[in-house]
Amino acid sequence: MSKSTLEIQVKTLPNLPGVYQYYDANGTIIYVGKAKNLKKRVSSYFTKNHEYGKTRVLVKKIADIKHIVVDTETDALLLENNLIKKYQPRYNVMLKDDKSYPWICIKKERFPRVFQTRRLIKDGSEYFGPYTSVKTVYTLLELIKGLFPLRTCNYDLSQEKIDAGKYKVCLEYHLGNCKGACEGYETEEAYNESIKAIREILKGNFKDSLNEFKNQMHTLAKDMHFEEAQKIKEKIEVLENYQAKSTIVNPKISNVDVFSITSDESYAYVNFLQLSYGSIIRSHTLELKKKLEETDKQLLELAITEIRQRFNSKSKEIYVPFEVDLGNDVKVTIPKLGDKKHILDLSLRNAKYYRLEQLKQVKITDPDRHVKRIMAQMKADLRLSEEPRHIECFDNSNIQGTNPVAACVVFKNGKPSKKDYRHFNIKTVEGPDDFASMTEVVYRRYKRLLDEGQPLPQLIVIDGGKGQLSAALKSLDDLNLRGKIAIIGIAKRLEELFYPNDPIPLYLDKKSETLKIIQQLRNEAHRFGIEHHRNKRSKSALNTELETIPGIGEKTIVDLLKHFKSAKRVSYAKLDELEQVVGVSKAQKIYNYFNKS
Incomplete structure (x- = not known):
């Protein structure tokens, strides 16, 4: 069907409640939706600029539109629900078919x-x-x-x-x-x-x-x-x-349905509790797979219709966390306090627990889906243009100004990739200067990746606030990488995230998986850097200690390190082992020094 024919179809739609169906060029139904006003709702698909890619693809595939006018919004909800279950259109929310319940x-x-x-x-x-x-x-x-x-x-x-x-x-x-x-x-x-x-x-x-x-x-x-x-x-x-x-709440609360929703980038979970005389006589959680970035309101309306149909509920009142359009056949209450709020909170807790259980199971049975969900969530939370499949985090370690070192840890698909971790000994900076050190290590890291033709990360995380972030940005500018790699700084005090050229930090929910992964990156970088710093200080201290032994010169120290490989091994060596390398006299001096006690 031509574009002009589609436009005529849209213009002639009635301003009435109903259900619309989109068909592709093959005559296959690809989407079903409900509307208070068919003309306004369907027109919006063709006049709006859709940010979400799948919606744009859907609109391109529409070749024909059919509609069914109904008397009320309630009828539209029921008809939409039945058509989705019957045809299972590609771009509709997935409603799992009801098994035979007892x-x-x-x-x-x-x-x-x-x-x-x-x-x-x-x-x-x-x-x-x-x-x-x-x-x-x-x-x-x-x-x-x-x-x-x-x-x-x-x-x-x-x-x-x-x-x-x-x-x-x-x-x-x-x-x-x-x-x-x-x-x-x-x-x-x-x-x-x-x-x-x-x-x-x-x-x-x-x-x-x-x-x-x-x-x-x-x-x-x-x-x-x-x-x-x-x-x-x-x-x-x-x-x-x-x-x-x-019995959970006031026995006066009778013949009521309670619904709550929790969702992430890909799925939503709607919990249903049915109350009679203050007792919960039924509990069920429905999982919905998102297709077109549906809002919680749209998903909750769809789920309420499906669940009430499935369980043949005749309750005249429902409790929900926010306003929903379900027609005039049911009273909608949004509890704010007291027993009603208590039961709504209980429903939400059930939905969240169910989601956590599903995520744990998916992590084991379908790790790819788990990774896709995490990546999609991070992309949305951190306002990135692509999924951060490869993330690198930098941290400086210098204690009391000695042995300045830095660490770079790498996460791939949300998990540590330890073989890609790197240490840096600061070369161009004199004394404790964290900002200059950060500039050096970021430059060295990405200069090397560019020279060797290795893949660059989608996200760089800097352990520190605005100052550290600015220092890292200097290096990205020098390498012409600004804008090609997303970069953020995480400050320790309030876990705020800083972005280049944005004075206002981003605060993520303390329980969000995105923040947990960034914290894990930061903690891992800190651990890795401290470990290297400690080793370097120990090695340096022992080397210095060899120089302080009376009667032992530079040539003797070189001979000892060539044979024993480290100053630590020299300190543990037996007298006869030392004699074989430096002779009886010097061996006795070294042995006596390390075995005074």
Whole structure:
């Protein structure tokens, strides 16, 4: 389709809520989006200057536009969600398909059974769930089994068959797990009272069951039936213990969905908590793969629609960290304090923990994806034009002005590359001058890389503030490398990052992975430099010590170092070893000097 035809399509779009679909030249759907106003939203793709590369590519590939007008924003959200799942367009956020989650079923039959299932049969039975954890289902079923004796058999317990004596009680009856409805030992009314209580527990309402059990216990105790009263007391303890574990906030907060989001450059993680009578009855975290640098608001709206559909949530109120557009069918609350804020913070903590777990797993199972994510994050955080796959960090070490040295450490793909580390002995600077030393080592490092045709780093990190950064920039200017390699300085005091020609430093989040890698670079450079400085001082001190031995001249020192390779080895040498090199008289003097004690 020609460009002019596309323009006509865009101009004739209605100013109504709906869903738009972009197709490529092959007729394949490549993107689905929702809009409050179709004309405004679709026009923005063709009139804006898109910074993000993938969006530019998407716009170039659009060959045809189709749209569906709907009545409300809520309808648009649902339709967008369904179309994404159906067609899985290349440029849409990846929604992982829902696996078959477990449900708890209260079967529609006389004397209903209560059991776990993954199949929903539309026969009038009640289904509670889906639950994201099988462990939760087992815990609930164990709780129900302990509180209420229910049948587990699948017999047809019609009144006619019971009256005809078709069935006999089984072992479950003799163990006390069933009251023998199959032989008419339990009435349908009494059984249904238990089912009613179970229904409330599955909804998260423990209050009625607790009150009923307490009344039973007091009645039995009053009538001197202490053994039965003790059994009821144990049931109350089981129920209270379960309630204590699941109650998080004010019991008045009921029938509410809570959503929070945390994201990085490539993925977003949305946590969902469902509350009923102050208890969390469901928790789930959804991972979304970004495609077009979507905002947290866009991702949260998409995730809320998907999760509420997936878990069949009918809650009329949701708690979220910021404003979202979900239509008028649901009340949106942004808690600021109190119990509501507490539960929102809990949801966010769950999302962050889930993200950390995923990152740890990815680091092991898919290191390439881990590296790509880190590099993309660093590029964005540090405002770089390319990913810093190769970073070099410089640090000066001179203690009390002696033996000035510098260190250069190298990180590749976010990890130390120790074979590329380099030491520098300062040659052109007299005395302790950190700025001049930095100028020298940066010049020597990149002059050599250029001369040898070796690859240059994408980022240079200087351990120090504005002064050290300016000193390093002099060398880059001399080598015509300014602008070709990004360079920043990190100051120790507040971990602020300085950029050339920018008086205002950048402050990164103290927990950000980018800052952690830069700190690791700086610490490694410092360690490497100090280690070399210490070795050099020790060597220098020993050499000086040989010169102070009475009766030992320069020629003797040269002979000793030629044979023993270092002054340290001379100090540890035995008398007969020394005699073989310098003779009896001088050997005795050296040996006595180092073995005075």
